[in-house]
Amino acid sequence: MHGIPRKAPTQEERDDSSLRAAKLRDLQSQLLHFHHNKIYTKEAIETSAKLLESNPEHYTGWNYRKLAVQHLLDRHKEDGVDSESAQSILDEELILVENALKRNFKAYGAWHHRKWVLSKGHSSSDRELRLLGKFQKLDSRNFHAWNYRRFITELKKIPDEDELQYTTDMIYDNFSNYSAWHNRSMLLSKLLEKSAKGYDKKENVLSEEFEFVRNALFTDPDDQSGWFYHLWLLDQTLKREPLFISSWPPHGSNLSLSIDNPDRQPPFSKIYFQSKERTFPLILYFSEAVEGVSSSTVTVEFDYDAGDGLIWRPLSANKLGFSQAWLTYIKYPDDSLESCHVKVTIAHFPSIISSSGMPCSRSCFISFTVNVCSNDQGHSEVPTKHKISWNEENFKAHSTQSPDANLLPLLRKLDIAKENKKTTPMLCMETISNEIAHSRELLSSSNCKIGKLTLARLLVAHNTLITYGCTDSRTEAHYEEILALYHDLIKMDPAHIGYYEDEYSIVLMKQLTSNNESLLKLCGNYQELSLPSISSYTCVRLKGLSLSRVSCMEHLLWVQMLDLSHNKLRSIEGLEALQLLSCLKLSNNRLGSFTALEPLKMLKSLQVLDVSYNEIGAHSIDTRRYLCSSPLNDTTGSEWHLKRYADFWDAYLLFKDLNLIQLDIVGNAVVDARLKAFLLKLMSTLKWFDGERCH
């Protein structure tokens, strides 16, 4: 089936093939006959051997063989013959398997038969390891052989350290042995985990491994095997506890809680939330996805009430309960109009744990004040919402001169860092710096793709270490260099442009949002010029940046109006964290389905949504079909309902819980009269649909 050249058979070949076919068919039908009639004579068993040696994939043959062996063993037991005969019966099987494997060393049935024989307590580890040695020489990547090796080492209790040495030998023999590197990483993980003798100092072990793999990388930089191992070592080096990195309301801020409908939105300089019910959201954002955020791990203290029994929700579609952003709602007491001080403490015990199993080992806190304000102008009607046109002339960028610029210092997460000192272990920083130096050295003599990618990853890691509290904060972030590396990679390896663009987007967003100056440049004031009496909004604009994915939400938790139009977005994973978002522009992107908009389901404040000119409905394959709740994977809990909306189940699931006032979907292949009618019926609060008034 594999690797056979294509050529028309000669007559001679055809005749030969017919002959062999007839012979084989004969053997096969005989086998089935013996099998069905439970015939286990010497001749029958010999026939089965002939068959399996010429066609080791004939699984029923192996089944017959096992029954025959079983039968012989039972008969010997009955006849009271000594175990030596049982030995020879099983030996026969081992020889048969070897012969079969010579024909096809990838035959599952043959390997499994050998395991079955061994489970009867037969053969020695020496013999098996010798056999494996033979197969390793034939094909060092034969995963059947490697799997069997792991089976034997477990069965015969061969120590991990010995097997680790074996991988060392294999790798020295040939650096390009991914199978050996894989086994090595597995064994090392086990040894580190149980802190085996000689493996209790993780940093030393990793350091030696970095040196070991460096030989492979320098010898043959274009071979992938060593690079994947290097990536694993990097991952092990960087493994750290999750950190609490930002919040809304921000640490040290003064939140104005408005309890009636405003005529005007307050200026940018205030942290503001509007709620008649006197509740406001509290969002905690971590450096990586964590679970365990609850009222037992997070304490919220007010001046007047110790917020007991607050319910925390993960802001992510992840059904395992892991999320970077966590949300709860805090209620301001009904009878009070006084300012109140809130302190949020994140405990270290019981722990909040990251998805890689690392617990938050340090306690930290933030605090802010809440002021209730009321316009008290006797207005009780709901002000009419106007249409957001997103016109360019309505947008005015903030200047650094304007008084609004004073707000941004409040948004810095560095304030959290000051209260909660974090440090990066110096050894980690040293290792990363070393590896950066080695990568540069390698790249100076060899323009290799994965080498460049590794350097980019190392620099990103370096940035992260600086950001999250390395003591040496004089070191500059490497953003420009990293972005340039990805540009290079796109040129060198255009087949993987999609991957590099995604990585580039992540770095770019980090660069734009983690620095006050660049963040301010993205902000501005949006005022509907045609309706000057209506309030203005603070808008963040990330348009036209070729972003293919969004990230770094920790710096954008406060955003209410966001323009991500004219990018290359296929996914908006991460936007779930922006709980204050009320106007979102996603037009002119590459969103391919309604399922790709699933993160929006968590944005309860969203009122204005523009997804026009995307690719919804343009693809016959929905790549998010299995990542979201859908009737195909039994996770919606409302199958009955969905079957009624068979055609529009994805639109239904997305829009049914959103309270949109304005929606633009024109320019998507999926849009037709039927869909529009369906959506109009579904969304009763909608006032503007594709620019036209409705309801």
Add this chain to the structure above:
Amino acid sequence: MGELMVEKHIKYILSIEKKKDDFASVVMEHLRLNGAYWGLTTLDVLGKLDAVDQDEVISWIMQCQHESGGFGGNVGHDPHLLYTLSAIQVLALFDKINVLDIEKVASYIASLQNEDGSFSGDIWGEIDTRFSYIAICSLALLQRLDKINVEKAVEYIVSCKNLDGGFGCTPGAESHAGQIFCCVGALAITGSLDHVDKDLLGWWLCERQVKSGGLNGRPEKLPDVCYSWWVLSSLIMIDRVHWIDKKKLVNFILDCQDKENGGISDRPDDAVDVFHTYFGVAGLSLLEYPGLRAIDPAYALPVDVVNKIFLTK
């Protein structure tokens, strides 16, 4: 290069049925039921399923069923999960799953789940994540996932996750695209894709695309058309398919056609077979090649067939 020789491939597949006597056919007699699935699904994707005699096929399939409820690879062969899935899939193509005693088949499958959540292929106990996928896919199509412990099944699959983000046959086994497809497919069907590190695995998978545009199954191996399915469908299920060059892959698959006699081979200029013909055509469908019916990446059946089972009634 160029175009898909639809008519030639249809002819090729229909001709296999008749070529039961040459050596290649005889040596694979024991997995003919798999062959039926590969051939018939290809015909369906090419829009020509009606070229076969449905009743004849179904009657033969039912003859492959064992008294235990499971199916063998051909008449007279022992039952095994591998062929049970193919039987169910072919019946799904014809919308004739109802000819089965569903309870019986589901019980057979469920009986092969082990305590740790893994599945044996048959009573002889070989364990492999391929069988986890087969069991889950089969039972989902029969709408009887309640027959097994899904949580434990998922747990076992997750235990086969490797440090490079991929999956192997058993815990500790090296990542391999075929096994990755099985594990990702099983996790997709059970709504458990959150266990997959999509960026890590996505990168490992997209690195399977080599200079020729074809995909290999593991690092430093040769490209092969069958990985156009296993790697591609995995990438689609985790929404990372934009990380490969789709156009280059289309051209690679088209290059593997036998333009004279029909059929597709593992690599350009190699001998064709129905296995690679199916994976080539299915891969092209996933790549949205025009004129082909859409195929579902998890169930490996046309989308219409899958939708009919899950979105109606």
